[in-house]
Amino acid sequence: MKPAAFEYVRAASLAEALAALDHDDAKVIAGGQSLVPMMNFRLAQPARLVDINAIPDLNRIEDAGTHVVIGALVRHAQAMCSDLLAARFPVVAEAMAHVAHLAIRNRGSIGGSLAHADPSAEWPLVVALLDGEIVVAGPDGERTAAAEDFFVAPLVTDLAEDEIVVAVRLPVPPAGCGMAFDEMSRRAGDFAIVSAGALVRVEDGVFAQVRLALGGVGDGPVRARAFEDALVGKPATPQAIAGCLDFAVEDLEPESDLHASAEYRLHLVGVLSGRVLERALARASGSAS
Amino acid sequence: MSRRVDIALTVNGEPVTESIEPRMLLSDFLRDRLALTGTHVGCEHGVCGACTVEIDGVSARACITFAVQADGSDIRTVEGLGTIAGMDRVQQAFRKHHALQCGYCTPGFLMTVRDLLRNHPLKTDDDIRDGLSGNICRCTGYEHIVRAVRELADERDGVRGDD
Amino acid sequence: MTERAFPSASGLAETRPKYVGKPVQRLEDPRLLTGAGRYAADIRLDRMVHAAFARSDQAHARIVSIDTDAARELPGVIGVFMAQDFPDLPAIIAPSRMRDYRATACAPLARDKVRYVGEPLAVVVATDRYIAEDALALIAVEWEPLDVAADPETALAGDAPLLHEELGTNLLFERVFETGEPDAAMRDAPLRVSGRFRMHRKSPLAMEPRCYVAEPDRARDALTLYGSTQVPGIIRDALTGLLGLPGSRIRVVAPDVGGGFGGKGSLYPEEIMVCVLARRLGRPVKWTSDRLEDLTSTSQGFDEIIDAELGFDTDGNLLALTGTVVGDVGAYSIYPWTAALEPVQVVSFLPGPYRIPHYRGAVRGVATPKPPTGPYRGVGRPAAVFVIERLIDMAAAKLGIDPADMRRANLVRAGEFPHRIGSGLVWDRSGFIECLDAACETVGYNELRTTQAEARAAGRWFGIGIASYAELTGIGSRISVAPGMPINTGTETASVRIDSTGAVTAVFAVASHGQSLETTLAQIVAEELGVRPQDVRIVHGDSAATSHGTGTYASRSAVLGGGAAILTARTLRDKVKRVASHLLEAGVEDIETGDGHVFVRGTDHGVSFAELAHAVYSDMKALPADKREILEAMETFDPVTGTTASATHIAAVEIDPGTLSVRIHRYVVAEDCGRLINPLVVDGQVHGGVAQGIGAALLEELRFDEAGQLLTASLADYTVPSAVEVPSMEVTHVETELPGNPGGFRGMGEGGAIGAPAAIANAISDALAPLGIEVSELPVTPERLFRLVQAVLGKGGRT
Missing domain, CATH: 3.90.1170.50 (Aldehyde oxidase/xanthine dehydrogenase, a/b hammerhead)
Known part of the structure; x- marks a missing residue:
C-alpha cells in the first residue's frame, strides 16, 4: 500500500496554488487525512499534488458580525476548541467530537472534509444545517456555493479541477436558537451510518424556525425541507416533533451498503431526527410554551 | 519515479536533512531513512494509530502524512521519549499497569496519551476511552491501558489514586 | 510451596523471594516501550x-x-x-x-x-x-x-463447481462423534430447544x-x-x-x-x-x-453454520444434544493444522462443561473460493460455546428457571471428574461450578437481576448473559492439537545453563508474541533455581536454539514451557547443590539457593552463582575433575493429555431501542487456570481475549459477495473494537489444584475469546426476551438487531 509517484508543489500563496492547479491531473492536499489513504490504496493517483498548508490566513476563524468565516485550513481540533464557534454555533463542537479521532482531528482540515464530500461526514452536514456557504477560489476569482449545490454526489462536488475551497461562511442564526447534533456509527469515530443536525427557534410557544439536516442518506447532506415546513408553526413540544417525523424521511432514497440497509437508515433518520430536535428544543431559549 | 525534493526538519531534537521522493510516507521516512523503527506501521490508511507520532507538538498519523509535508517541522517519535534506563512517566505507568503485551501498538498509544494528558480533561474513564479510540490494540482489551492513563491523569490533576 | 527462611551472604535472615504468583513487572517492557523492540519489519540487511x-x-x-x-x-x-x-x-x-x-x-x-x-x-x-x-x-x-460457489451449502451440492477437480468434491472432510443413543434420547426428551446458528468469518488481525x-x-x-x-x-x-x-x-x-492470535x-x-x-x-x-x-x-477464522438441538426434562436435566456443522474452510487445507482444525473443534467442544448423556456431533468441511481458514484464538470453541450456551438459555427460558440455576444443575461437579463428554474429550478436575459461583458473586447476580427488572419495568432493553465453558489446554503428546496431524505438539523441552560468568540462560522452543513468556518463564526458572527473574535470560523463538520445538499456540506455552522450566531448573539446581556441597564442604541436603547465591542452610557460609561458575569452569584448582559438572540441564515435559481450564463470563448489556446500538455495562470473568504465574499477565490475557470476543459478538465480520470478493477490505470496514466498545472488566481467579502437574498451570491464553461471544449473545437475547427474540447469528450488528426487532414490532418500531 504505497502511493504512486507524483509531483509535489508547495504553494506559498493562493495565486501560486491556483497556478499550480492549472494542470491536467492535479489535486489539492491540506491535512491529507482522506486523500492520503486513498492514494495509499492507489484509488487516487494524481500526477501533481498542490500543498496549500503554507498559504497564509487560511487557518483563521474570523468574526464578521453577521457571520463567521472559517478558513479552509482550520483543523477539526481547532474548530472544536474555538470559543467563537462555541458561542455562535455550539453544534459545531458537538459535531466535531464525532470526527474520527484525536490525531485525525489534529491534522484534518475543514476545507479537506468539504472537498472530500463523504455523504456521512460531519462538516458538510454542519454547513447544510447552518445555511452556510462554501467559498471557492478559482482562476476567475471567488465564488460561493450553498451546501445543496456544492455536494453533487458521494465524493463528488461542483468544485472545478482548478478551484480550491478557501473558507466556509456560516451566518449567525438569530439569538435563542437551540441546536443539536447526533449520529449513529458502528464504532466511536467511524463515519456515521446516519447523522442528524437540528436548529430550532421558538416564539410564543410555537416553532418559529426549524432546520433539520441529515447525513448518510443521500448524495450529500440533505435538508429535510418538508419536515421543516411541517413543523414550523406547530407547538414547541416533543409531541409535535414526533408527529411530524414521517416528513423527515419523505423523499429520502438512501442506498443500502456494507454497513446498513436503506430500511435501517430510514429508521435511524426517524430516531436521530427526533432526538436532535428534542435536544435542540430543550436548548432553545424561550422554549417554555 | 518523480523528482526528489530536499527536506529539513527536526526529529527528536536533532536536525535532519534528506532528499526524498515526494510520495514517501512519513512512517517510511522515519523507519527506512532514519532507522527510527519504533514507529510502527499497522494499516497505512490512518485507522489503527500504530504509526502515531508528534508533529509540532500534536499527535498525527505518520502513515497518512507525506514526509515532504513535514519539511520544517519538529517531530517526536517514541525514540525521543524516555530511555530503557530512564523511562518517562507515561512509559513507567504503562509498565506498571501491564498496559502492553506484544508492544506493536504501544508507541502509537504513548504518543496519543501524551497528547491527551496535555490537552484533555479526562475526567472520567469514558473520556479516556474516547481519547484512546483512534488507537487499536488487539492484545490488552484496553483495560490496563485505561488504568495507566487514569493514574497519569490523576497525577497530573493532583488527585490521589487508590495506591 | 511454603516460604523458608535462609541466611543471606551478609548473614542476615531473609525470606527467600517467591516469584511465581507475583505481579512481576515485565522484562520485555523497557525495550518495547522505548521503540527498541525489533520486529521483523525493523530488520535491515x-x-x-x-x-x-x-x-x-x-x-x-x-x-x-x-x-x-x-x-x-x-x-x-x-x-x-x-x-x-x-x-x-x-x-x-x-x-x-x-x-x-x-x-x-x-x-x-x-x-x-x-x-x-x-x-x-x-x-x-x-x-x-x-x-x-x-x-x-x-x-x-x-x-x-x-463458476463460483461462495456459499458453503451451495458448494456441497452435487452440481457445484469444483475448486479442486482432482478431489472430485468440495467436501474436504467429514466426521461424526457419537455417544449413547442421541436420536432415541432426543425423541423421548420431554422438552427440546433448537436453532440454526451462524458464526461469521473473522480475521485474527494482529496489529503487526x-x-x-x-x-x-x-x-x-x-x-x-x-x-x-x-x-x-x-x-x-x-x-x-x-x-x-x-x-x-x-x-x-x-x-x-506483534501479536498472532492464530494468524x-x-x-x-x-x-x-x-x-x-x-x-x-x-x-x-x-x-x-x-x-x-x-x-x-492471512488465515481467517471461524465461519460455521450449526444446526443444534438440546433435549431435557421438566426438571431441567439435560438429556441429549445433537449438532450438525458445516464449516466454510476456504480454498485450501492449511499447513500444518488442516482445514479440520476449526470445524472439528466445534463438535468436539459442543457438549461443553455439562453432563449430557447422549450426543451426536457431525461436521463437514467445505472448500470455498475464499482465503483459507486456520487457527484463530479459541479455535472452534467460541462457536461451540455460543451454540450450547444459547441452547442452555433457551432451555432455561422454556422451563422458566434462572439461567444460572440451569447451569448449576448441569455442570460437571467436583466429585465427577474426570468426566468424559459425548465427543470423547475428558475433563480433568477444574472449578466449573466454582467459576460460576465466583462470577455470580462478583457481579452481584441477584442485585443485577433486580436492576434488570426495574429497567424492564421502565421499558429499557437490559439483559444479562452468562457463558460457562471448559477447554482443553496445554495438550500433551497423546492428543494432537489438530485431528490426525502428524506433528508432535505435545512436548516441550527446556534447557537452562549457568555460564562461566554465572549468568543464567534458559532456552525454549516456544515463541512469545505478546504472551509475556520472557517474564513468566523467567519467574519460574528464577524461583526454582534461586536467582532473580531479571537474572534469567529467556531464549525463545529461534529454531537454531533447540533440536525440536513447534512454537506458541493453543494455550500451551505456560503449561508445557512452564512445566519444562520447572523440571529443568530443578535438575540444574541439583547440580549446583552438588558442586556447592563440595566447595562449601557441606552435605547436599544442607545447601540452599536464593537470590543468586548458594548457601549452607543456617550459616552465612556461601558463594554467589558467579563464584560457583568460576570454580566450575575457570579455576581448575577449585574442584577435583570428577566433581566438575557442566552447569546445564535439559528436560522435557509432556502433560500427556492436557489440562482443563474453565471459566464463567457474565455480561450485562443495554440496547438502545432507537439506534439498536449495544452498550456493555458490566463484564465479569471468573476463571480457573490453576496456579497463576503472574496475575497481571493472566488478567491481561483475559481482557484481550474478551475484547476479541466482543469483536466477534458485535463488530467483526469478513463479508464476501456472491462472486467471492471481500467487501470488508480495510480497517474502516472490518471493524475491530476500540477502547470505547470494550467495557471495563472485572476478573477473578479460581485456582483449582492440578495434582501430578509440576507447576499446576493450566492454559488460559484463548479463554477470554471463548466465553465472550456467548455471554454477549445471551445478554442481548435476554434484553430482547420480552419481544421473544433469540440471537443466533454473530456478529449481531445494529443492522441485524434492527431486522430482528422489525420482524417483531413491524415498521416504525420503537424510538
Missing part, C-alpha cells in the same frame, strides 16, 4: 531487496496468461517471478491421518488456476517497496473465469502485519528466515522439505512479534517465497504484508 505479490482479483478462474514484460522493464525492478520459474518447488500439502480427509495442494505461486481473491500469482522483487508496487500495477493477467526477511548465507549454503511467526519450529521443519536443506542449515527466528501460526506461501527468492538472488529478501494483504491472505 545489506543488499536487502523487497518483494511484493501480484494477487488474484478473481475468486475462481483459470490463468490464461500473465504478462510481466512491462513490470520487468521498470527501473529498480530486479525480477518478476511466477510459478513456472520454480518448477521443482513443491505445493504445500497438509497431511492428516483422519479418515475421510482430502488434502489440497496449494502452490506457493498459483499454477493454472486461482481459488480465492488474494491468492499469490507472481512476485516482484525490487529495490524498494514503492517500486515493487509500481511494477505490480504493470502486470496484466488474462483470466478464464470459472506478517513480515518475512530471508537472509541467505552463500558460504554455508544456508538460510536464516526472520519472520513474524508463532511457530518457528514448524516452519523450519517444513522448509527443510521444501528447500531440500537439512535443518542445520535453515534457521527460523521469530524476533519480537501467524501456519505456513504461508510468502514465507516460502522469500526463502526461495533469497537463494535464487543470493541476497536478503524482505516482504511485509500491508493491511489489505493481511485481510485477504
